[in-house]
Structure formats: C-alpha cells, structure tokens
Amino acid sequence: MNAFPPHNRTLPPSDGLTEAERARILAKAAAFAPPSMQDAEGRRELVGLSREELAAEMVAMGEKPFRAKQLWHWIYHQGARDFAAMSSIAKPLQARLAERFTIGRPGVTTEQTSTDGTRKWLFAFRDGQQVETVYIPDEDRGAVCISSQVGCTLSCTFCHTGTQRLVRNLGAAEIVGQFMAARDSYGEWPTPTGEDRRLLSNIVVMGMGEPLYNYENIAKALTIIMDHEGIGLSRRRITLSTSGVVPMMDKCGAELGVNLAVSLHAVTDELRDEIVPLNRKYPIAELLAACRRYPGASNARRITFEYVMLRGVNDSEAEAHELVRLLRGLPAKVNLIPFNPWPGAPYKTSTPEAVNRFAAILNDAGYSSPIRRPRGRDILAACGQLKTESERAKRGGAA
Numbered sequence: 232m233n234a235f236p237p238h239n240r241t242l243p244p245s246d247g248l249t250e251a252e253r254a255r256i257l258a259k260a261a262a263f264a265p266p267s268m269q270d271a272e273g274r275r276e277l278v279g280l281s282r283e284e285l286a287a288e289m290v291a292m293g294e295k296p297f298r299a300k301q302l303w304h305w306i307y308h309q310g311a312r313d314f315a316a317m318s319s320i321a322k323p324l325q326a327r328l329a330e331r332f333t334i335g336r337p338g339v340t341t342e343q344t345s346t347d348g349t350r351k352w353l354f355a356f357r358d359g360q361q362v363e364t365v366y367i368p369d370e371d372r373g374a375v376c377i378s379s380q381v382g383c384t385l386s387c388t389f390c391h392t393g394t395q396r397l398v399r400n401l402g403a404a405e406i407v408g409q410f411m412a413a414r415d416s417y418g419e420w421p422t423p424t425g426e427d428r429r430l431l432s433n434i435v436v437m438g439m440g441e442p443l444y445n446y447e448n449i450a451k452a453l454t455i456i457m458d459h460e461g462i463g464l465s466r467r468r469i470t471l472s473t474s475g476v477v478p479m480m481d482k483c484g485a486e487l488g489v490n491l492a493v494s495l496h497a498v499t500d501e502l503r504d505e506i507v508p509l510n511r512k513y514p515i516a517e518l519l520a521a522c523r524r525y526p527g528a529s530n531a532r533r534i535t536f537e538y539v540m541l542r543g544v545n546d547s548e549a550e551a552h553e554l555v556r557l558l559r560g561l562p563a564k565v566n567l568i569p570f571n572p573w574p575g576a577p578y579k580t581s582t583p584e585a586v587n588r589f590a591a592i593l594n595d596a597g598y599s600s601p602i603r604r605p606r607g608r609d610i611l612a613a614c615g616q617l618k619t620e621s622e623r624a625k626r627g628g629a630a
C-alpha cells in the first residue's frame with residue numbers, strides 16, 4: 232500500500248471550497264487512486280516523494296535527514312537511476328538503499344519521432360496502464376506535454392481522449408516520471424544550469440485527463456519539478472490546462488501559481504454545454520470570473536484560451552466578436568487549433584479562410600491569436616490516438 236495515498240491527505244480548510252465540494256473531490260480521488268508505489272519485492276519508489284517524505288524515509292532507516300538532500304540531487308539534478316552511480320554516498324549505504332528503494336521511470340511502450348521533430352511516447356506504468364507524453368520542439372527550446380490521468384471523465388465531444396473512460400489518476404511519481412523519461416530520451420541530464428541550452432525547457436499539463444480532477448498528485452509532482460535543487464523548472468515555464476474546474480482553479484493559482492490555459496472552445500453556454508459538458512457545472516461566466524481572479528493574470532502572464540476550430544459549429548465571425556466581448560479586460564491570448572480529425576469524429580476542421588477571419592477579428596481587438604499548426608501528424612493523427620492504436624493492436628487489430 233502506498234505510504235502516502237493521496238486520498239488520505241486532507242485538503243486544507245483555507246482552500247475556499249465548500250465542504251460538499253471538498254468531500255466530492257476527495258471521494259473521486261479515492262475512487263481513482265493510483266496503485267501502490269512498491270514493487271513486488273517491497274521496495275519503495277523514491278521518485279514522487281516530497282522532500283519531507285524522502286527525509287522521513289531516511290530517518291526511518293536510521294540515516295540523517297541530510298541524506299535526503301543528497302538523494303534529491305542525484306535523482307532530480309543528475310537524473311541518476313542507480314544508487315551505485317551516487318559517488319557521494321558510501322558503498323554500504325548505496326547497497327542498503329538499493330535493498331529498500333527504487334528510482335524508476337515509466338516503461339516505454341513506443342517512441343516515435345515525427346518528420347517535424349515532435350516526439351511521442353506511449354508510457355506504461357506498473358499496473359500496465361498507459362498514457363501518452365509528447366515533446367513539441369520549437370526553435371531552440373520545446374515543451375513536454377504530460378498526462379495527468381489514464382483516460383478522462385469529461386467527454387469533450389471534439390476530443391479523442393474523451394472517448395476513453397477514466398481508468399485512474401496518475402500518481403506524482405508517474406507524472407514526474409513522464410518528464411524524467413523524456414529527459415532520458417534527449418540525454419538532458421544533469422539539469423542544465425545558467426545559460427545552458429536545454430531542449431525540454433517547458434511543461435504543458437495538457438495531455439490525457441483533466442489535471443484539476445487529480446489536483447493533489449499534480450500539485451505534488453509540479454512542486455518536485457519546480458524545486459530549484461532538482462529539475463528546477465520555474466513556474467513560468469509550466470502551463471496547466473483545464474476545462475474549467477472552477478473551485479480548483481483558485482487553489483491552483485494560490486498554491487502553484489503556474490501559467491493557466493483554459494479549454495474554452497465556445498462562446499455561449501448552449502454550445503459549450505454540448506462540446507465541453509463540464510460547462511453545465513461551471514458555466515462560462517463563472518469560468519471567466521475565476522480567470523479574472525487567477526493570481527498574476529497580468530500582461531506578462533496572460534491566460535491562454537484554447538479554441539478548437541470546428542467547421543460551422545463555433546467558427547463564425549459573430550462568435551469571434553462575442554469572444555472579444557467575453558475576454559474584455561482580461562489579459563489573454565487565444566490559441567486557435569484547427570480541429571484534428573480522428574476516426575468517427577463528429578466534426579470537420581474549419582476552412583483556412585474561416586480560421587484566418589476568426590484570428591483577424593481577435594488580433595484587431597488586441598488579442599494575440601496564433602493558429603496552431605498541427606504537429607506530428609505522421610505519427611499520431613489526434614491526441615489520444617496512440618493509446619487507442621496500442622489497445623487495438625493488443626486486441627489483435629480489430630477496428
């Protein structure tokens with residue numbers, strides 16, 4: 232059993248949630264809790280433990296707490312996966328650590344690199360569950376898009392992942408592990424410091440799942456990733472994308488302060504109720520009010536609104552003008568995403584003319600609104616598809 236099951240920890244009373252909201256979120260987290268982080272020999276996984284938990288493990292084995300600092304450096308700065316490589320730790324202690332603990336990574340089921348440089352992994356965890364992680368390169372840097380859940384509860388109608396039922400939440404180790412495994416793949420250890428160039432410069436929590444429905448594990452993982460004595464990625468380089476779990480947005484802003492991206496995709500509640508069903512619980516006005524409250528929402532740290540362009544559904548000029556009206560006064564950027572079709576999808580991609588007209592209206596109103604080029608089309612037609620393809624292969628190629 233995981234010594235620190237997320238559902239056994241209580242959310243602090245200062246989080247602004249009502250009792251009912253808190254109880255509902257904790258019950259959901261418990262129902263979809265990640266598996267134990269002990270292997271068959273009873274060895275505990277160290278990746279994913281907070282500094283305090285790591286220190287407690289050291290004390291429990293009769294070591295001084297400073298050992299946790301050493302281990303932290305080796306695990307998160309050097310990227311060590313083997314205690315025998317930890318030269319500042321004496322050999323007898325290396326052996327005792329190896330008896331009790333592991334420093335793991337998710338298993339790589341597939342790794343594919345697109346002609347445009349995008350790299351995608353299908354990672355497998357201890358219980359065989361799999362998620363996708365994607366590296367999206369830019370000129371001299373790039374973002375790793377990590378998943379937060381296996382499947383998703385939210386069933387957004389344009390999203391391929393939304394067709395896969397929620398299996399479970401990912402644990403902190405599995406979330407940090409995706410980024411660490413991506414770094415392994417690019418040989419980016421030890422953590423670059425100062426002006427050193429790094430390819431994997433940013434993280435977007437935008438893969439499978441709704442991160443704010445797995446907040447405790449996401450928060451723990453991002454706190455580890457931001458720790459300046461380890462991976463050391465600043466909060467400005469991390470963007471968390473949500474479909475609009477309003478009560479948790481406040482908590483995320485107060486506790487993590489990472490950049491926020493919001494999957495908006497519609498400008499009326501009527502349409503958003505349909506394509507992002509979470510809207511029925513947290514409608515557009517409540518969502519935008521939470522965005523306006525989000526700390527640090529300044530011009531330097533604009534909130535990103537994701538808007539998938541669906542032909543004849545949400546891409547009219549009138550809708551662009553309405554979007555401008557809704558966002559008025561909010562430091563915002565709008566990412567326009569031409570819909571990436573998947574088999575059986577109920578939508579078509581907007582025409583380039585419609586996308587350009589929509590973008591021009593937003594730009595004229597002062598909102599940066601880049602049109603996102605589809606990336607990695609040759610290795611994955613739509614987010615969520617790699618996992619589906621793998622499941623199909625396991626079933627023996629049945630369509």
Ligand code: SF4
Pocket residue numbers: 383384385386387390391392393394438439440441474494
């Ligand atoms: S868009 Fe995000 S929240 Fe919606 S179904 Fe897909 S993965 Fe889930």
